[in-house]
Amino acid sequence: MKTVNNIGQAQLELKTITERTSGAFQDKAIKIVDDILKNVSERGDEALKEYTSQFDGFLTEEFQVSSNLMLKAWEETPKELQDSLLLAKKRIENFHSLQVPKNITYSGPHxxxxxxxxxxxxxxxxxxxxxxxxxxSTVLMNAIPAYVAGVNETIMVSPxxxxxxxxxxxxxxxHITDIKKVFRIGGAQAIGALASGTESIPKVDVITGPGNIYVTLAKKKVYGKVGIDSLxxxxxxxxxxxQSAKLEHVASDMLAQSEHDPLASSILITTNKKLAENLPSEIERQLINHPRFEICQESITKWGLIVLCDNLETCxxxxxxxxxxxxxxxxxxxxEFSKTINNAGAIFMGPWSPEAIGDYLGGxxxxxxxxxxxxFAGALGVETFMKNTSLIDFTKEAFNETKNAVIQLAKSEGLHSHAESIRIRDSKLY
Structure with missing residues (x-):
């Protein structure tokens, strides 16, 4: 983990972290993804069987998980975990129900x-x-907004x-989010199946959910054929x-991020010199006997960063x-300080709002x-699973009051038939 106290150097380090998945590896991955998507589009289930054997290590003639197995999984879930899932479901659903966009109706002057x-x-x-x-948690966070939006059918894929x-x-x-169809496929091939449809997997309108670089590049490639949430x-x-921050809180929250993936990044920007100096040793202490030690260690070593600043404004x-x-x-x-922040996916305020709260059940x-x-982007929400349609209903009076302006605008663009479609409705213009 690097420590810097020069703002210019900090900006360079942050830029490097932002761009950590670009470069030659991504170029190679793009070629692999292109081949997978083409193969799935052309050969459907046969291609999926081959990729499932190659990447996931099992042979199958049936991708779909039966509803009985889903029910059995729920019934065999320990009661305390059932209650936790239901609490998370309730909180997420309550928050997302407030996001449902309102229809707009406006009466014009004519x-x-x-x-x-x-x-x-x-x-x-x-x-x-x-x-x-x-x-x-990913199931809940993706299926619940779709349910709240009123989506008729939500299909889940997972390796x-x-x-x-x-x-x-x-x-x-x-099971508790009422997903009717679950398929045992993953990777770029799963995205291709959802985007194109195969003999057993229906084509969908929107694809959401995170994945590795192959999944992300596949979503980028199929955008336009289907909608996506983000890359x-x-x-x-x-x-x-x-100065108010507790050392053990900072260390544990950074490790909570790094344990996701070796490419995960954990960054501290602080005015507290003592915190900056003591953080590496506290992280080492908390890593002792950590069950995901190797992942955390690689993430913190390569993509961890400490920046020491003179004031919070610079932070x-x-x-x-x-x-x-x-x-x-x-x-x-x-x-109060959050009001100075313009760019963040989610802001967690104070010692009782660790990021793990947002991962599971904040709402x-x-x-x-x-x-x-x-x-320029925000969180996945109900709107991700909806689209809007404009409604235009002009009266004769409104038409007459605006017709000349439309003709002038159409003429300025050199679009003859646009203007003609107005003239033909009014004999007085001939």
Whole structure:
């Protein structure tokens, strides 16, 4: 983990972290993804079987998980974990129910009626990662907004282990969010199946959910054929801390981020020199006997950063430049200080709001913009699974009051038939 106290050097280090997945590796991955998507589009289930054998290590003739297995997974989930899942579901659903956009109806000055009507997409596909960990929270955070939006059918895909089995808690989460179809496929091939449809997997309208670089590049490639939520990069946390921050809190929150993935990034920007000096040894202490030691160690070593600043204003400016996915404010007045922040996927205020709260049951969605995209994007929400339609209903009076302006504008663009479509409705113009 690097420590810097020069603002210019800090900006360079933050830029390097933002761009950590670009370069030659991504160029190679793009070629692999292109081949997979083309093969799945052309050969459907046969291609999926080959990729499942190659990447996941099992042979199958049936990708779909039966509803009985999903129910069994729920029934065999320990009561305390069931209660935790239901609490998270309730909190996430309550928050997202407030996001449902309102239809707009506007009466113009000449009796015309204008509006915008929102409606859900018909079918949504959610991707739930496997591999290094199981993520029932991802099921909740993606399926619940789709349900609240009114999506008719939500389909889940997730890579199985080498025995062809999905994590039981992931299946339990799918059961309580009323997902009817779950398929044991992952990677770019799963995105291709959802985007194009195969013999067994329906084509969807929107694909959401995080994944590795192959999944992310596949989502980028199929955008336009289907909608997507975002292009998720490796996860990141940035903590702004002053003299009030507790050393053990900062260290544990940084490790909570680094244990996701070797590419995860944990950053501290602080005015507290003592905190900056003592943090590396505290992280080492908390890593003793850590069950994900290797992942944490690689993440912290390669992508951990400590920046020492003279004042909180500089901390805020550096944070806005980086535009973090997760921003923790461990300062004396976090609510007031948060008003100085413009770019962040989610802001966690004070010592009782660790980022883990947001990962599981805070209420707002944990699918957030990464790699600096919080400058222009926000969290996954109900709107991700909806589209809007403009409504235009002109009266004859409104037409007559605006017709000449439309003709002039059409003529300025050289569009003859646009102007003619107005003239033909009014004999007085001939």
């Amino acid at each position: 009796g015309e009626s204008l509006g915008r009507r929102w409606s859900p997409v018909e079918t949504a596909g959610i991707y739930v990662p496997g591999g290094r960990a199981a993520y029932p 199985a282990n080498s025995q062809g089995e999905l994590n039981q808690t992931v299946l339990a989460a799918a 998720a990069g490796p996860s990141e946390i940035l903590i702004i801390a002053d 805020a400016k550096l944070s806005d430049t980086f535009a973090p996915e997760h921003l923790e404010l461990l300062v004396e007045d976090p609510k 707002p969605n944990h699918t957030l913009p990464t790699s600096g995209t919080a400058r």
